[in-house]
Amino acid sequence: MKPDVLKQLNEDRAAKRPVVLATNLTSGDQKLLYQTDAEGQSEVETGARAVFASDKPATIETVDGPVFLNVFNPPLRMIVVGAVHISQALAPMAKLAGYQVVVVDPRGAWATAERFPGVDLVDEWPDDAMEQLQPDRRTAVVTLTHDPKLDDPALAAALKSDAFYIGSLGSTRTHAKRLQRLERLGFTEQDMARIHGPIGLSIGAKSPAEIAVSIMGQITQDLRQEAA
Amino acid sequence: MTTEQVASGDMDILKTAAEWRENGQDVALATVVTTWGSAPRPVGSQLAVNGSGKFIGSVSGGCIEGAVVQEALEAMRDGKPRLLEYGVSNDEAWEVGLACGGKVKVFVERVD
Structure with a gap:
């Protein structure tokens, strides 16, 4: 995990901003997604929308391999x-x-x-x-x-x-x-x-x-x- | 190396990871990404480890933390993320012991 991703994630959680951390389980590449991003149609964006709603993290299959979507909804x-x-x-x-x-x-x-x-x-x-x-x-x-x-x-x-x-x-x-x-x-x-x-x-x-x-x-x- | 669990109480795992890193310590994160059966901790559960083997949080009821911490220390050294599987179907993992009979996949990554 890149330090700036961790920093941003902690800032989002402190600000009670719902955020999804998408992690490619093969490469380790990571990306943060917000509710505005979750309006898109890509596999990761569609998956982010689902985990925001269910409040349950999930792994989805993408062309780049499995991606784990961890959801951090406000408390x-x-x-x-x-x-x-x-x-x-x-x-x-x-x-x-x-x-x-x-x-x-x-x-x-x-x-x-x-x-x-x-x-x-x-x-x-x-x-x-x-x-x-x-x-x-x-x-x-x-x-x-x-x-x-x-x-x-x-x-x-x-x-x-x-x-x-x-x-x-x-x-x-x-x-x-x-x-x-x-x-x-x-x-x-x-x-x-x-x-x-x-x-x-x-x-x-x-x-x-x-x-x-x-x-x-x-x-x-x-x-x-x-x-x- | 001995590992030692830090009393978590109200402490936040990701905040602690960031603080350790800011203090110049090596840090790795472990996250439960898949569970089958009666796994003790839900998907998304996390554990942070520092270079001296201290950890906060949990990825099981205590059965596999020792093994996960060892992998985390390896990840700090080589920087490579790992996807580990523990459970009844895995002989090696059985020795580590998920006594509850569940199966989990744990992703371990270094905080750069």
């Missing part, structure tokens, strides 16, 4: 709105599953480092927080406050983003009311179908930790089964 992120009990269980689970976790709660007494060790905490209102955090297609957004003042602005921002998962805590009835409020903000039924509500897989979860498992399971399902 998965989870934005949790509401520093509540369920979040305390969900945040460490998400970290173990490889997510960078951010907990948003403007209520100072809730989002404390003691309750959320090792988690990024943002004590701003969800609309400001979402503006800063810029959810992308590697981001899951979970709202857990039960409070429309906090949940709704976060959901509105999430719906305008490419977040791969949006989920909101609340009963079927609470969720129906929530959808009515979002409709008044101009969201269509099709937009709102992206929100999982009631949140989580239906596994009969009762305790905060069990609900966190059902949410983590549903997020994993959306992440992995959509791409497959």
